[in-house]
Amino acid sequence: MAVLLHTVCLTIRSQTLAAEPCLVVGLIAGIRKVxxxxxxxESPSGGMSKGSICPSWRG
Structure with a gap:
């Protein structure tokens, strides 16, 4: 995650984006995780509700 943050900071400074596939995938994964x-x-049941899309997932 630190490598991605460093890359994003350098990109913002130089105002150019070389969108490499691994960078894009990493950013999407990081945003999804957050x-x-x-x-x-925020869920009162700790993240697993009765109507959950994937109730067997415990990640």
């Missing part, structure tokens, strides 16, 4: 953690923290 959203999942935030949603689980």
């Amino acid at each position: 959203l999942v953690v935030t949603a689980e923290a």
Whole structure:
């Protein structure tokens, strides 16, 4: 995650984006993880509700 953050900072400074596939995938995965953690923290049932899309997932 630190490597991605460093790359994003360099990109912002130089104002050019060389969108390599691994960079794009890493950014999407990082954003997704933040959203999942935030949603689980706000859920009163600890992230697993009765109507969950994938109830067998424990990640």
